[in-house]
Amino acid sequence: MCSGDQNSVILATAGYDHTIKLWQAHTGNCYRTIQYTDSQINALEITPDKKLITAAGYQHIRMFDLTTSNNNPLVTYDGIQKNITALGFNDDGSWMYTVGEDGFARIWDVRSKLQKPQKMFEINVPINCASLHPNTSILFIGDQSGTMHTWDLRMNENDQIVPEPECSIQSIHVCPNGKYVAAVSNRGALYIWELLGDHMSQLKPYYKKIIHDKYALKCLYSSDCQYLATSSADSSIKIWNTRDMSLLKTLRSDSTQRWVWDVSFSSDSEYIISASSDNMARLWEIESGTVKQKYAGHQKPIVCLAFRDPLMNR
Amino acid sequence: MALMDDRAFLVSHVRNSFITGDDTSMSELVLDVDESSGERHSRLSTNDSKRPNTWHITRGDTSDTDSCCELDTELPNSYDIVPDMDFASHRRRSNTAQRLEILQREKVRQSKIKHVVWKDVTTPPDPTLFERKPIKIQETGNRISLLTKLLAEAGDGRTNHFSDYAKYNGKMAPAGTGTKTIEIYFTMTTDNLRLMNICIIANATVQNLIGLSCYLYSQSNKQPQLKDSIDRYSLHIVDDDGEVETDFPSLENKEPISKFGFNKLALVENSHEVIEDESVFITINMPGRGLSRFSVSPKQSLREILEKVIERRRLLTVKGLDYKFEKQDDPGVTLNIDSQVCNLDTTELCLIRDNSVRGDIIQDGEMSTVNLNPDSYRSYQVSMVNKLSWHTPYQLGISGEKIEIDPVGNGGRMFRTASKAVSHEIRNVKACYLAENKSSRVIIRLECITNQEKHIDYNFECDPETAGDIINQVNNILEIRGLGQNWDSMMKGRAKKLKKRNTLPTLFSTF
Incomplete structure (x- = not known):
């Protein structure tokens, strides 16, 4: 299976063992291992054209080719002081945002030949997470002081909201329909705001609840906005119905699963893939709540994954 | 390595490959002192006739002593050659060359990688980059994801x-x-x-x-x-x-x-x-009754193990008298009787009666009763000495009825050997005595007769104290059996007595 094929499933996992592993998602076979020297990997993202995989580590971001077997990076982004904690692309992959523990959110031009840095936003507090609104002009940023920042890229304006003092925002995700933004905190709380206004930049509190006993680590909407998944240090993943915020399923495997750092839905929301500290990624069938596949091969905790799963006609 | 008894070859080899990277020159000094030339010349010429080929560096068929010595004393020209741990292959190139090549390769590799360094932004960004885009919602509709399709196609065979x-x-x-x-x-x-x-x-x-x-x-x-x-x-x-x-x-x-x-x-x-072979060994400690070791499958529950213990140690099972497990190093915390061995993360358990705590069962006086009581079960850790003089750890369990010899663990052996658990009825045990007395360890011999009337001897090695206990215990039992008393009726009588007292039931084995 060629990973660069537009019509193939791509699953990549990475973490503390300095490697990115690419998996055949339905068989659990690892078909490629890319070494990421010098640092652990904090975040992974596949470019919208599915040709490159981008990994963020300590002080650098590297892009690797998915279409060939060249395991050397094609591009390295340097000049950052600390860990890069999250990254993402706009819809056509012309620019990339990164946020890091140095307290800066950066926009990189990745298409043009010069690839010059484009924009910067300073917060002065280590940043944990960021999510781009689907209209590609607002970036939501969560930091360790518990503040959520909205950065309007077009107007270059920003706004802050503190849902709860003295906590840390661990993950943010904007619903693909652009109407809601969800965030989770290290106290296990889930916050959802409704986005209002012409530019979807006004936030109205919509929902708040403690949903995990321990750190919540990730929140993610499914692509059809039907579900919201939250993962936690209590080694569980919870799937919520977005319509009434009722708990649909708690996915908790055998006793071996540990902190669940990252999750990703299949494009039809039938399955969810999780990355855990027990060096294992798992494929869950949401309806039955069972593990359908395990991805074993990492030597150390997996903290991030990237997944692309095209929709097909029946 | 066959060449290495050729001293001439060795000296030349050392000279030409290994000395010269040494900054302190110690190695050269050592070799020079050893081979100081005049002395060596004479030694060579005298020995030459007796030991041809030993000090020669053979070049074709030449056996000219002088030329070989010249060659021997020649110092190598290259200072690039340094000792290396790479014994496996003969490297022709110097380390510097190798290092340069690595650097060169890295340079080529790096030249293929585009480096983008963050610079603080001075020019205003291209405004077209951040246009607000209409939101496209992905409608799943009747479509399925490729992953779902692949999973369905692969079925369970994947x-x-x-x-x-x-x-x-x-x-x-x-x-x-x-x-x-x-x-x-x-x-x-x-x-x-x-x-x-x-x-x-x-x-x-x-x-x-x-x-x-x-x-x-x-x-x-x-x-x-x-x-x-x-x-x-x-x-x-x-x-x-x-x-x-x-x-x-x-x-x-x-x-x-x-x-x-x-x-x-x-x-x-x-x-x-x-x-x-996937079994694990579980140690069950019973306060005042020593310990037992069982080979169990990791999937077995504590309930099944309890049945095993009750069977082997013939514990009293009456209504209202239950047992519970605790971790040996975690007193007071009762384990769920249905939990599996593989989920316990310990192999050291403690079995106590329900409503009891460790330590309140045994008083000193009664402890000695147990030891002297021939019908109570006792187990000992010994190692069996076999013909190959391999020492295999065994557990020797002695009760009034039989002697059980169970292998324990695999003792770090390189190979599997078939070590089986055996047991002998007490009536088939003929003798137990000290066979050999070394300084710290002694060997005891146990003579038995199998059901097929075959004589069989076991040699166990253990420390003198355990040896004394085992011999005492076995002989004590044998003695009582030898008196010709009706063992069963005696035991039944004892059991009745115990039931009447209805105290400390775990102390004695009953039927």
Whole structure:
């Protein structure tokens, strides 16, 4: 299976063992291992054209080719002081945002030949997470002081909201329909705001609840906005119905699963893939709540994954 | 290495390859002193006739002493040659050249990588980049994802039962991990498919290698398919042609692979008898009653183990008298009786009566009653000495009825041997005495007769104190049996008495 094929499933996992592993998602076979020297990997993202995989580590971001077997990076982004904690692309992959523990959110031009840095936003507090609104002009940023920042890229304006003092925002995700933004905190709380206004930049509190006993680590909407998944240090993943915020399923495997750092839905929301500290990624069938596949091969905790799963006609 | 008894060759070799990188010049000094020229000349000429070829550096058929000495004392010209740990291959190039080549390669590699360094933004950004875009919602509708389709197509056949072992794959390991490549012959398949090169991380065990081999074999869709458990397979030594050396037992599963020097091994399907090896040993401590060790499967529940204990130790089971397990190092916390052994993360358990706590059962006086009481069960840790003088750890269990001899663990042996648990009825035990008295350890001999009237001797090694206990206990039992009393009726009487007292029931074995 060629990973660069537009019509193939791509699953990549990475973490503390300095490697990115690419998996055949339905068989659990690892078909490629890319070494990421010098640092652990904090975040992974596949470019919208599915040709490159981008990994963020300590002080650098590297892009690797998915279409060939060249395991050397094609591009390295340097000049950052600390860990890069999250990254993402706009819809056509012309620019990339990164946020890091140095307290800066950066926009990189990745298409043009010069690839010059484009924009910067300073917060002065280590940043944990960021999510781009689907209209590609607002970036939501969560930091360790518990503040959520909205950065309007077009107007270059920003706004802050503190849902709860003295906590840390661990993950943010904007619903693909652009109407809601969800965030989770290290106290296990889930916050959802409704986005209002012409530019979807006004936030109205919509929902708040403690949903995990321990750190919540990730929140993610499914692509059809039907579900919201939250993962936690209590080694569980919870799937919520977005319509009434009722708990649909708690996915908790055998006793071996540990902190669940990252999750990703299949494009039809039938399955969810999780990355855990027990060096294992798992494929869950949401309806039955069972593990359908395990991805074993990492030597150390997996903290991030990237997944692309095209929709097909029946 | 056969050349190494040629001293001339050695000196020349050392001179030309190993000395000269030494800044302190100590090595040259050592060699020079040793070989100070005049002395050596004479030595050479006198010895030459007797020992031809020893001090010669043979160049063709020349045996000219002078020319060889000249050659010998010649100092090497190149200072680039430095000692290296790389014994395996003869390197012709210097270290500097190698290092330069690595740098060169890295430079070429780096030149292919585009570096973008963050600079503080001075120019205003291109405004077209951040246009607000209409939101497209992905409608799933009647469509399914490719993953769902692939999973449905693959069905259950997709599962590789050995995927837990994929992490030992050396080819997928992070850079810098030590690996070892071993040729594995799969004896269950046809000739042209049977050989696979398996690259495994260096600190894996034999069991990991079996698992990884099974994983890679299954992944390459070879036929026939493997059984779904690695317990069914073991690794054997092979000769150069890939024929299994049946004279040797299989490699011990728990040993690290680095311990063995083999480059070739064969994966062989076990016959059914050997499969039970996945068992674990559980130690059950009973306050005041010593301990028992059981070989159990990790899937067994504590309830099943309790039944085993009750059976073996013949504990009192009356209504209202229940037992509970605690972890040995965690007193006061009762374990769930239905939890499995593999989930306990300990193998040291403590069995106590319900409503009791450890320590309140035994008083000193009663302790000695137990020891002297011939019918109570006692167990001892000993090692059996066999003909090959291998010392295998055993548990010797002695009760009024029989003597049980159970193997314990595998004692770190390289190979599996068939160590079986046996038991002998007390009436078949003939004698137990001190066979040998060494300084710290003594050997006791136990003479028994099997049911087939065969005489059999066991030699156990243990410390003198245990030896004394065992001999006392066995002889005590034998003595009572020898008195010709009706043992059973005596025991029944004792049991009745106990029931009447209805105290401390765990102290005595009853029927």
